[in-house]
Amino acid sequence: MQKGIVIDHIHMTYTGIAGSFTALEDINLTIEPREFICIVGPSGCGKTTLLNILAGFIDPTSGHVYIDDREIREPGPDRGVVFQQYAVFPWLTVRQNVEFGCTLSANRRSSDETCRTIDHFIELVGLKNFEDSYPKELSGGMKQRVAIARAYAVNPDVLLMDEPFGALDAQTRQFMQESLLKILDQEKKTVFFVTHGVEEATFLASRVVIMSTNPGRIREVIPVEIPYPREAGIKTTPEFIRIRADIEKVVREEFQKQKDRSSNG
Amino acid sequence: MGDKKEDKAIEKRFDQKMRKERMKKVGYFFVSFAIVLFVWEMCRALGLVNPKLFPSVLAVGKSFVTMSRDGSLQTHMYASFMRVLVGFSVGIVLAIIFGFLIGWFQVVRLLIDPVINFFRSLPPIALIPLMIIFFGIGETPKIIVLIYASFFPALVVIYQSIVSLDPIYIRAGRTLGATDMEIFRRIILPQLVPHIITACRVSLGVCWATLVAAELIAAQKGIGAMMVEAQNFFQMAPLVLGIVMIGAISLIMDGIVRAVERRVTAWQEKLS
Numbered sequence: 001m002q003k004g005i006v007i008d009h010i011h012m013t014y015t016g017i018a019g020s021f022t023a024l025e026d027i028n029l030t031i032e033p034r035e036f037i038c039i040v041g042p043s044g045c046g047k048t049t050l051l052n053i054l055a056g057f058i059d060p061t062s063g064h065v066y067i068d069d070r071e072i073r074e075p076g077p078d079r080g081v082v083f084q085q086y087a088v089f090p091w092l093t094v095r096q097n098v099e100f101g102c103t104l105s106a107n108r109r110s111s112d113e114t115c116r117t118i119d120h121f122i123e124l125v126g127l128k129n130f131e132d133s134y135p136k137e138l139s140g141g142m143k144q145r146v147a148i149a150r151a152y153a154v155n156p157d158v159l160l161m162d163e164p165f166g167a168l169d170a171q172t173r174q175f176m177q178e179s180l181l182k183i184l185d186q187e188k189k190t191v192f193f194v195t196h197g198v199e200e201a202t203f204l205a206s207r208v209v210i211m212s213t214n215p216g217r218i219r220e221v222i223p224v225e226i227p228y229p230r231e232a233g234i235k236t237t238p239e240f241i242r243i244r245a246d247i248e249k250v251v252r253e254e255f256q257k258q259k260d261r262s263s264n265g
Numbered sequence: 266m267g268d269k270k271e272d273k274a275i276e277k278r279f280d281q282k283m284r285k286e287r288m289k290k291v292g293y294f295f296v297s298f299a300i301v302l303f304v305w306e307m308c309r310a311l312g313l314v315n316p317k318l319f320p321s322v323l324a325v326g327k328s329f330v331t332m333s334r335d336g337s338l339q340t341h342m343y344a345s346f347m348r349v350l351v352g353f354s355v356g357i358v359l360a361i362i363f364g365f366l367i368g369w370f371q372v373v374r375l376l377i378d379p380v381i382n383f384f385r386s387l388p389p390i391a392l393i394p395l396m397i398i399f400f401g402i403g404e405t406p407k408i409i410v411l412i413y414a415s416f417f418p419a420l421v422v423i424y425q426s427i428v429s430l431d432p433i434y435i436r437a438g439r440t441l442g443a444t445d446m447e448i449f450r451r452i453i454l455p456q457l458v459p460h461i462i463t464a465c466r467v468s469l470g471v472c473w474a475t476l477v478a479a480e481l482i483a484a485q486k487g488i489g490a491m492m493v494e495a496q497n498f499f500q501m502a503p504l505v506l507g508i509v510m511i512g513a514i515s516l517i518m519d520g521i522v523r524a525v526e527r528r529v530t531a532w533q534e535k536l537s
Contacts, residue, residue, distance in 0.1 A: 100441060137328070
């Protein structure tokens with residue numbers, strides 16, 4: 001059963017020596033099951049903060065997050081996280097990394113859906129010949145695929161991805177975008193994907209959420225009405241270009257606002 | 266897949282190259298010590314050092330053979346070895362426990378830091394007179410000095426390694442559903458192992474360095490004791506033999522720990 005996410009009046013304020021800083025102000029968003037949501041916005045707009053709240057790494061100042069009527073307060077295997085820095089355990093092989101979640105007590109007691117053959121997930125991300133390699137022998141893209149397989153192996157309802165392809169070169173990034181969509185095609189999940197790249201967001205998402213910064217708010221939500229499955233070729237279609245331009249325009253406005261504010265402040 | 270075969274061939278050539286490199290290193294090792302021995306003898310022959318005071322390589326060698334034959338060398342080595350082993354083991358275990366507490370709990374660190382910095386700067390040798398008064402002249406004061414010698418350097422290495430743990434692995438563990446115990450045993454501990462081994466190397470080094478001083482607390486057995494006895498009877502060969510033995514054993518033990526280190530940290534990305 002796929003689960004949706006409800007973000008309900010989330011506020012996040014940091015108080016420090018320099019006064020208080022509102023990272024997130026009144027964020028409300030309903031994500032349907034199996035939707036692919038991309039969050040874009042200028043740096044510091046709170047996208048990663050929002051992801052960390054969804055993941056349960058930090059508590060919001062106020063507000064609630066629900067996954068299928070159950071409130072989120074802590075990290076857990078129902079929400080898989082893929083980090084920008086991969087966070088693949090360097091002392092374990094690919095196989096040991098992917099099966100790590102399944103060897104934890106929390107997942108051994110779970111439903112029979114969890115921890116289907118690890119081989120399945122390793123193959124799903126295309127790392128079949130690298131099972132016994134250590135992360136230090138892998139490229140960035142490969143490490144990220146290990147991270148994705150590892151998250152998948154505990155059968156989460158939701159995938160939270162924090163600029164996962166940010167550290168990769170352009171070709172690898174393109175390849176990973178397509179791989180991700182292919183993987184999702186076979187095993188559907190609800191996805192919350194944070195990125196800087198408007199093209200990436202347009203290519204991957206069913207809806208793109210654009211955030212403004214200081215305070216962090218949802219400025220606009222733009223649907224991407226291009227059917228799945230999507231291939232690299234669609235990036236040159238007029239439909240894609242139009243939607244991308246729309247999103248780009250709003251993002252650039254927000255970026256400009258932020259720049260003006262920082263040069264005046 | 267032809268690629269894999271090629272990879273294996275490249276790997277084999279690389280392994281062969283590594284082996285050659287290692288043999289070269291061993292070769293250089295022996296040559297450099299041979300040069301030292303040569304210079305030693307030359308200094309005596311040319312009168313740069315008093316040949317009566319400075320034993321020849323041969324004399325030291327003879328002393329080694331004599332003392333091994335009558336078992337006295339083994340007795341001394343065993344006594345020293347056991348003291349270092351106990352001092353080092355207890356010191357390391359304590360360092361791991363306290364290192365963890367200091368690194369993990371900020372309150373503990375703030376409380377203990379100043380005290381640690383004080384004792385870190387205090388050489389173990391300075392404690393010897395105090396130990397004699399407290400504990401007499403048996404094994405206890407020597408072992409305590411060695412425990413002290415190995416504890417502080419290891420402590421710093423270990424608590425630094427805990428402080429510098431990357432929190433992202435802990436987050437990754439949490440999001441996969443790990444409990445606190447699981448995080449400790451399966452995420453934190455594996456990251457600490459290389460640092461613990463580094464701490465071992467440092468501790469062992471300091472321990473051996475302190476050994477002779479520790480054995481000055483009236484010891485009958487032990488390499489340090491052997492050297493003091495040689496000093497009292499003006500026997501140069503056993504004295505120099507003692508120095509060579511301490512150096513050699515220290516080198517061997519360090520080599521062993523380094524070999525363990527290489528195997529245990531095979532997964533790490535290193536600069537070379």
